[in-house]
Amino acid sequence: MCNFISRSDQLAARMFSIQSSIAKHGPCIVHINILIRSISKISDLDMEYSAQLTFREEWKDSRLKYDDMHGKIRYLTLTDPNKIWKPDLFFRNEKEGHFHDIIMPNVLLRIHPEGDVLYSIRISLVLSCPMDLKYYPLDRQLCNISMASCELLIHNGYTTEDLVFIWKKESPVQVTKHLHLPRFALQKYSTSYCTSRTNTGKNI
Numbered sequence: 470m471c472n473f474i475s476r477s478d479q480l481a482a483r484m485f486s487i488q489s490s491i492a493k494h495g496p497c498i499v500h501i502n503i504l505i506r507s508i509s510k511i512s513d514l515d516m517e518y519s520a521q522l523t524f525r526e527e528w529k530d531s532r533l534k535y536d537d538m539h540g541k542i543r544y545l546t547l548t549d550p551n552k553i554w555k556p557d558l559f560f561r562n563e564k565e566g567h568f569h570d571i572i573m574p575n576v577l578l579r580i581h582p583e584g585d586v587l588y589s590i591r592i593s594l595v596l597s598c599p600m601d602l603k604y605y606p607l608d609r610q611l612c613n614i615s616m617a618s619c620e621l622l623i624h625n626g627y628t629t630e631d632l633v634f635i636w637k638k639e640s641p642v643q644v645t646k647h648l649h650l651p652r653f654a655l656q657k658y659s660t661s662y663c664t665s666r667t668n669t670g671k672n673i
Contacts, residue, residue: 474625496629497528497529497530497633498576498635499528499556499558499632499633499634499635500526500527500636501524501525501634501635502524502636502640503523503614503641503644504522504523504643504644504645505520505522505643505644505648506522506523506591506645507520507645508520508521508648508652509653511612511651512652513600516595516598517564518595518602518612519594519596519598520592520596521591521592522593522614523590524589524592525587525588525589525637526556526587526588526589528556528586529583529585530535530553530554531584531587531663532584533553533586534582534584535580535582536582537582542582544579544580544581545580546577546578547578547580549636550576550588550590553596555588556618557618557632558617558618560594560596560614560615561592561615561617562584562597562613562615563596564592564597565594565595566592567592567593568591568592568595569591575591576590576591576609577589579588581662584629594614596613598612610653616634617663618632618634629664632646636662641660641665642658642660
């Protein structure tokens with residue numbers, strides 16, 4: 470029967486299943502953290518920088534619970550991450566981006582017996598960074614990696630009543646020990662939250 474369902478019908482059915490779960494258990498809490506692997510380019514001409522990241526998300530989906538055979542199964546590893554629902558996060562200041570799939574796709578998806586999901590992926594991004602060059606070449610710049618929840622292809626997107634992103638308590642941002650920045654030095658980094666209001670409600 471599933472073979473005869475259109476793509477739009479599949480999306481609507483999946484959304485109904487997600488909203489039913491939300492109604493029972495409250496918003497889905499997604500813990501995120503990133504590892505900055507490299508920053509290869511900082512362009513004051515184009516007001517952008519290039520970075521390679523390992524991006525990780527962790528959440529609980531009770532629909533994915535399974536029998537661990539009395540502790541014999543620690544977790545399951547999925548080879549196709551598109552087979553399950555994933556949070557609809559995107560990078561707001563992204564100008565370009567691509568995944569890494571040389572030899573094998575650089576993606577890890579683990580599902581634990583109680584429905585806890587770990588999703589990890591290596592990505593390369595070109596991110597916009599508006600710069601104040603008034604004190605060039607002795608300038609200091611603040612460049613962001615801005616993330617947000619996007620709206621799905623159907624009219625009602627997720628809000629904070631459905632989906633909440635939270636930085637992981639321990640080491641929300643990690644930086645490789647051998648990070649080299651062209652013409653700059655990384656002084657510090659921090660995390661913050663930003664909630665915006667749209668016609669569909671609050672989004673974080």
